[in-house]
Amino acid sequence: MSETLNLYVEDVDFKHPSQEPLLKWFKRVCEEKGHRLNKLNLIFCSDSYLLEINRKYLNHDYYTDIITFDYVEGQKVSGDLFISTERVMENAKNLEISFKDELDRVMIHGLLHLLGYEDSTETKQAEIKAQEDFCLTLRSQN
Numbered sequence: 001m002s003e004t005l006n007l008y009v010e011d012v013d014f015k016h017p018s019q020e021p022l023l024k025w026f027k028r029v030c031e032e033k034g035h036r037l038n039k040l041n042l043i044f045c046s047d048s049y050l051l052e053i054n055r056k057y058l059n060h061d062y063y064t065d066i067i068t069f070d071y072v073e074g075q076k077v078s079g080d081l082f083i084s085t086e087r088v089m090e091n092a093k094n095l096e097i098s099f100k101d102e103l104d105r106v107m108i109h110g111l112l113h114l115l116g117y118e119d120s121t122e123t124k125q126a127e128i129k130a131q132e133d134f135c136l137t138l139r140s141q142n
Contacts, residue, residue, distance in 0.1 A: 003027055003037040010045040014085050017103070026111055029135050030077050033115045038076040040114075042083060042107065050084040063087060065106050068113040081110035101136075108135045 005023040007016040023037075030037040047063050054060045054067060065087040071078040083106055092102035109132055113119075117128045 004039040006041045008043045011049050012046045012085050014044050028138050035075045035077050039078040041080045044083050044085050047084050047086040066110045068110040077114050079114045
């Protein structure tokens with residue numbers, strides 16, 4: 001079975017990243033964690049679009065940069081990552097980093113959720129942050 005990465009844009013003017021380098025990077029991260037990439041959908045959208053998803057499916061009434069829907073089966077990683085490009089842009093500005101670096105961090109954060117990492121406690125937040133940092137180093141090794 002071959003890996004599938006689909007990139008979509010909903011209600012924002014956004015040119016998504018190149019598919020092939022992302023696929024190689026995500027595949028490598030999955031392999032590093034003992035999993036196999038199966039099917040991943042990245043949906044780039046606005047704050048309002050993601051807020052509606054947050055309200056409808058998670059009963060949360062706040063803005064966020066990413067929502068991950070997990071369809072993982074065993075070691076085969078599948079899911080939908082909804083990413084607010086507006087929130088990523090604001091985060092990048094506040095952190096004084098490039099939009100691309102923040103987008104990469106947010107995308108890998110979503111993938112790490114599919115790999116079983118959580119961020120529900122301070123300890124888990126520190127762990128997933130360390131994993132994000134590690135995975136970001138794998139970008140250039142594709």
